[in-house]
Amino acid sequence: MRWFLVLAIVGSTVLADVLQSLEMKRHGEVTDFRPGKLGRMLAGMAQRRYLILAVFFMAISFFAFMKLLTLADLSFAVPVTAASFVLETIAAKFVLKEAVDGRRWAGVGLVACGVALLAL
Amino acid sequence: MERLNRKTWILTALVVFTQAFGNFALNWGMKRQTREFGLSPVAYVEAIFTPWVAIGVALLIVWLLTRMMLLSWADLSFVLPVTSLGYVLSAVIGKLFFFEQISWSRWLGVSLIVAGTVLVGLTRPGTTQQETRELVAERA
Numbered sequence: 376m377r378w379f380l381v382l383a384i385v386g387s388t389v390l391a392d393v394l395q396s397l398e399m400k401r402h403g404e405v406t407d408f409r410p411g412k413l414g415r416m417l418a419g420m421a422q423r424r425y426l427i428l429a430v431f432f433m434a435i436s437f438f439a440f441m442k443l444l445t446l447a448d449l450s451f452a453v454p455v456t457a458a459s460f461v462l463e464t465i466a467a468k469f470v471l472k473e474a475v476d477g478r479r480w481a482g483v484g485l486v487a488c489g490v491a492l493l494a495l
Numbered sequence: 496m497e498r499l500n501r502k503t504w505i506l507t508a509l510v511v512f513t514q515a516f517g518n519f520a521l522n523w524g525m526k527r528q529t530r531e532f533g534l535s536p537v538a539y540v541e542a543i544f545t546p547w548v549a550i551g552v553a554l555l556i557v558w559l560l561t562r563m564m565l566l567s568w569a570d571l572s573f574v575l576p577v578t579s580l581g582y583v584l585s586a587v588i589g590k591l592f593f594f595e596q597i598s599w600s601r602w603l604g605v606s607l608i609v610a611g612t613v614l615v616g617l618t619r620p621g622t623t624q625q626e627t628r629e630l631v632a633e634r635a
Contacts, residue, residue: 395563396571400623404568417560433559438539444525457582460575467572474622475572478614485611486576492604493586 377446381455383439388459391432393466394425400471457490503620506565507577513558515584519592521551569620576615583608 398420405416420426443452464483468475524547530538542548565574583605589595 396566399563399566402567405564463575464572473570473572478618479572482576482611482615485607486579489604489607490582492600
């Protein structure tokens with residue numbers, strides 16, 4: 376049950392983040408932070424198809440995470456979900472076409488190892 | 496460029512704090528639930544309206560929105576490692592409020608995360624803006 380939940384969390388997190396990033400890149404840089412403008416932006420974003428799908432996957436990930444917290448400690452739950460780091464970076468390079476240079480790979484590697492160590 | 500960098504760091508800090516404190520409140524609230532959690536969503540929905548879980552959910556909504564804004568100009572492969580400082584903050588919160596023991600391996604983990612964050616923080620936040628602008632122009 377525990378590991379099934381971890382799988383559900385990681386899978387849906389990767390999908391949610393990639394879809395969200397894709398839609399925000401399409402939207403372009405947010406430059407106006409006045410509340411009215413932000414509200415209007417959010418209303419516009421709520422109609423984007425990928426973003427709706429992203430929220431759906433986030434909900435799956437969120438409820439699976441809540442369920443996991445009733446079975447395990449935060450110190451187990453948080454680190455294992457970090458398995459999504461490496462998968463997401465791979466997706467960022469090949470799906471989102473981001474320029475993932477040596478420093479980023481090294482940084483992500485260090486972060487993933489660091490998060491894994493937290494679980495010990 | 497100067498303005499963009501400041502904006503990036505302010506949003507990153509917001510993302511890190513809301514995530515760490517949101518997760519803390521959620522964990523604290525869920526540990527105080529008395530009912531069984533099965534497959535039915537009713538128990539979860541009821542749990543959301545208990546104070547600590549509600550605070551956690553509110554903070555995580557702010558986390559989601561600030562992260563979305565950050566993703567509008569920064570790469571996913573930049574945002575992910577940099578906002579992982581939230582794990583470090585979670586470890587510190589765990590020590591302060593749950594009196595969790597922090598072993599040497601955990602401190603090593605924290606150091607690796609900080610090192611990774613610094614390394615990624617040195618790169619340019621957005622590398623796809625030009626391309627996406629073209630994509631948007633194409634669609635219009």
